[in-house]
Amino acid sequence: MPATLFHNASIFTPLDAKAPLSGPRQGNVKNIPHGAMLVRDGVIAAVGDENEIFRLAADMRDAEVPETNNLGGGCVIPGFVDPHTHMCFARRRENEFRMRIAGADYLDILKAGGGILRSVKDVREASDEDLLRVTLENIQNACRSGTTSLEIKSGYGLNPADELSMLEIIAKAGALARIDVTATFMGAHAVPDEYKNKAEEYVDLVINEMLPAVAEQGIARYCDVFCEQGVFGREQCRRVLSSARDLGLGLKIHADEVHDLGGAKLAAEMRAVSAEHLLAADADGLLAMAAGGVLAVLLPATAYSLRKPYARGRDMINMNLPVALATDCNPGSCFCESMPFVFGLAVMNMGFTPEEALTASTLNAAYAVGDNARRGSLEPGKDADFLLLDGETPAAVAYHAGTNPVRRVYKRGRELVIDNPQPCMAAGGGHHAGGR
Ligand SMILES: [Zn+2]
Structure with missing residues (x-):
């Protein structure tokens, strides 16, 4: 499976410090405004500024050159x-x-x-x-x-x-x-x-x-x-x-x-x-x-x-x-x-x-749940479990009350197709169109 380079995202993630975060550190969330993530075999290989990750990808051998996936400037958080x-x-x-x-x-x-x-x-x-x-x-x-x-x-x-x-x-x-x-x-x-x-x-x-x-x-x-x-x-x-x-x-x-x-x-x-x-x-x-x-x-x-x-x-x-x-x-x-x-x-x-x-x-x-080695933050070595939110920052989750603020769900780098037919939209009219 080729690697995938997710880009054009504002990435928000807590950073794992080998223990649960407490006190002031609980609110310490890193934002990478022009972020990208390189995902190989479902695992995050690199995450950081878009330019840096693209440079990294350019150095890869031909067989490894990743597919790109443009996240449209959206807000990305861990699943x-x-x-x-x-x-x-x-x-x-x-x-x-x-x-x-x-x-x-x-x-x-x-x-x-x-x-x-x-x-x-x-x-x-x-x-x-x-x-x-x-x-x-x-x-x-x-x-x-x-x-x-x-x-x-x-x-x-x-x-x-x-x-x-x-x-x-x-x-x-x-x-x-x-x-x-x-x-x-x-x-x-x-x-x-x-x-x-x-x-x-x-x-x-x-x-x-x-x-x-x-x-x-x-x-x-x-x-x-x-x-x-x-x-x-x-x-x-x-x-x-x-x-x-x-x-x-x-x-x-x-x-x-x-x-x-x-x-x-x-x-x-x-x-x-x-x-x-x-x-x-x-x-x-x-x-x-x-x-x-x-x-x-x-x-x-x-x-x-x-x-x-x-x-x-x-x-x-x-x-x-x-x-x-x-x-x-x-x-x-x-x-x-x-x-x-x-x-x-x-x-x-x-x-x-x-x-x-x-x-x-x-x-x-x-x-x-003892899953911290694999999940919970967007860092190299962890599974690429992440969400594309309908909003600019994680605050959107609380701000846009009563709706589902999650636009897309990715599990190990693959989008989960969730039956969300957006019934008030004509077929083919939504951004979920195109067989995704
Ligand atoms: Zn209970």
């Missing part, structure tokens, strides 16, 4: 990485959304056998084909709005067979999708009905049966737990995470979403890669995370969907805590695949600068 989703599910829960906006509380819905347990029932009853189809549809929606790699958690099976089959579906979806998928095992997502009031016994099942099988099959990179009042307590989470760590899995925690159970501190203590949600985390917990190098993964679309106050993302950045953003896409508390929407909420409602939001949704997000 979005979504490090926290539950998008492997069987059915949507729109009815529950209607209950919720009419006043029902999230934990009330959970107690009434709705919420996560509804999705557990749906997943257990669904055929593999249906589960795969819905998962791929969700991935496609994410992709359309610029997500070029994402994480998906299990956690709607809640027994050994169904958890493993969810992880198999996630792997299958990852193999069929044109973007990268990281799997996380989340057997400790809820206590299933058959273990009602026997959470401790369910934790034993997770530790003794599910985790060893997951590790043996090598079908998850991370283990996640839901540390929350009425779900799993701190000590139960510690037990699951310790076992997962012993089996070589990376650790993640849904921490302090509704109540502060000390999940942030537990994440620091267990050296988890990330703690997620953190709406109720106290300052001590956040400082422990900062000291322990634990990423904060914030999910503002969930706060939006649940009409809750947002996590204190601005304070976290000021505390030198590296922050990433994710959709939390799931059929209950937040049905959203759009990283641009999350980016916009972070800027408008959490006080992020567009540059901080960019780092949070690309480089820091890549660290949150």
Whole structure:
């Protein structure tokens, strides 16, 4: 495959410093106004000023002379990485959304056998084909709005067979999708009905049966737990995470979403890669995370969907805590695949600068799923996963609200053809015309 020289672009990218970016560095985004990128075999070979990259290409031997691709002076950013989703599910829960906006509380819905347990029932009853189809549809929606790699958690099976089959579906979806998928095992997502009031016994099942099988099959990179009042307590989470760590899995925690159970501190203590949600985390917990190098993964679309106050993302950045953003896409508390929407909420409602939001949704997000060596910034050696935005700077993602600001999506240097027919335009009239 010949190399491709992408040129005539204003390139914006965070720069990888071999660790997630925190504090003032989180907002440090490099702009190359007349930029170009040389891509070989899907990997960035060089990136810089257009003149410099063209000179480099001119020195290449004939056989290597790259094709050129003119990006029309547009704004280019790394592809979005979504490090926290539950998008492997069987059915949507729109009815529950209607209950919720009419006043029902999230934990009330959970107690009434709705919420996560509804999705557990749906997943257990669904055929593999249906589960795969819905998962791929969700991935496609994410992709359309610029997500070029994402994480998906299990956690709607809640027994050994169904958890493993969810992880198999996630792997299958990852193999069929044109973007990268990281799997996380989340057997400790809820206590299933058959273990009602026997959470401790369910934790034993997770530790003794599910985790060893997951590790043996090598079908998850991370283990996640839901540390929350009425779900799993701190000590139960510690037990699951310790076992997962012993089996070589990376650790993640849904921490302090509704109540502060000390999940942030537990994440620091267990050296988890990330703690997620953190709406109720106290300052001590956040400082422990900062000291322990634990990423904060914030999910503002969930706060939006649940009409809750947002996590204190601005304070976290000021505390030198590296922050990433994710959709939390799931059929209950937040049905959203759009990283641009999350980016916009972070800027408008959490006080992020567009540059901080960019780092949070690309480089820091890549660290949150262990993908930082390949993705998250536009630098030599990384995959050429990038987006052409409809705008001049990354601020366009927040500025042009309610539309998809992503004009084109490139995965390893190849444009993903996303079915965006621009229905109000006559055939052949758009810039997508010409068989692209
Ligand atoms: Zn979640």
